[in-house]
Every structure is written in C-alpha cells, then in structure tokens.
Amino acid sequence: MSETIFTKIINREIPADILYEDDVCLAFRDVNPQAPIHFLVIPKKAIATINDIKEEDREVVGHLSMIAAKIADDLGIADEGYRTVMNCNEFGGQSVYHIHLHVLGGKLLGWPPYTDKPKNLE
Template sequence: MSETIFTKIINREIPADILYEDDLCLAFKDVNPQAPIHFLVIPKKAIATINDITEEDREVVGHLSLVAAKIADDLGVAEEGYRTVMNCNEFGGQSVYHIHLHVLGGKLMGWPPYTDKPKSLE
C-alpha cells in the first residue's frame, strides 16, 4: 500500500488537530467537517479498505469503535447521538485508501430522512 495523507499524519509529517492517540489508533478533527462535531479515528496499521481487513485486524478495527464512543462522550455528543461511517472504495465514497471511521455529531443532519423527527430536532 502506498503512503497516504493519514500515514503522514501518523508520522507527524503533516499537522492535525489530534484528539486521541494510543498504540493502535489515532483520532483527529476532520479538516472539512460535515457536522458540528466531525472527527476521524484511524488505525496506525495501514489497511486500505474494509475489504482488506483480516482476522488479525479484528482487535484494532473493534478498538476504533471503542475510541469513537469515548471521544463522543468526551465531546458531549454521546447522549444526544452521533453517527459513525466507514466508506469503502470509490463508489462507496472512500477518498483516502487507509480505513478510517468518520464520527459526526451535533444538531445537523438531514440523513437519514426521519419519518418521525426526534423531539430534539423539532
């Protein structure tokens, strides 16, 4: 796999607004946020797409979700709700070929369309 912008962030070759780091992953604010809260959680291991995840990646991929939930709580959006998204390949909207979990929160979103809007959005 060729080096990506995320590899450069992990290696501190380019700056990022880092929210969390441990041996398995790094989380940082998205530079083009699509919601009031929008950050990415990435594994330090380079895995190109969801299709490239192997059995040995099980722990790190699950860890991404645990870290996302912790940061969402720290940022105060866990109780209201937030969305996690992981895109796969071109038609799935993936633009960086290093898996990454988008976490979006805050009053925002028109998708999915609600048939019965949550009271907090009325």
C-alpha cells in the first residue's frame, strides 16, 4: 500500500487537530466537516479498504468503534446520538485508501430523512 495523507498525519508530517491517540489508533477532526462535529478514527496499521481487513485485524477494527464512542462521549454527543460511517472503494465514497471511521454528530442534514420526532419517541 502506498503512503496516504493519513500515514503522513500519523507520522506528523502533516498537521491535524488530534483528539485522541494511543498505540493502535489516532483520531482527529475532519478538515472538511459534514456536520457540526465530524472526526475520523484511523488505525495506525495501514489497511487500504474494508475488504482488506484480516482476521488478525479484528481487535484493531473493534478498537476504532470503542474510541469513537469514547470521543463522542467526551464531546457531549453520545446521548443525543451520532453517526459512524466507513466507506469502501470508489463507488462507496472512499477517497483515502487507509480505512477510517467517520463520526458525525450534532444536527445532521441529508440522508436519512429526519422527522420532527424520532420514531422511538412517538
């Protein structure tokens, strides 16, 4: 796999607004946010797409979700809700070929359509 912008962020060759880091992953604010809160959680291990995840990556990928939830809580969006998205390949919307979990929170616009009241409260 060739070096990506995420590799450069991990190596501190490109600056980022880092929210969290440990031995397994790095989380930082998206430079082109699609919601009031939009950050990415990436593994330090280079994995190009979801299709490239191997059995030995199971804990790494699970760790991304756990850290996303921790940061969502830290940022105060866990209780009201947030969305996580991981795109795969060109037609799936992936633009950087290093897996990354988008976490979007706050009032989201677009898909899926929202009603005035969540269905679970009707």
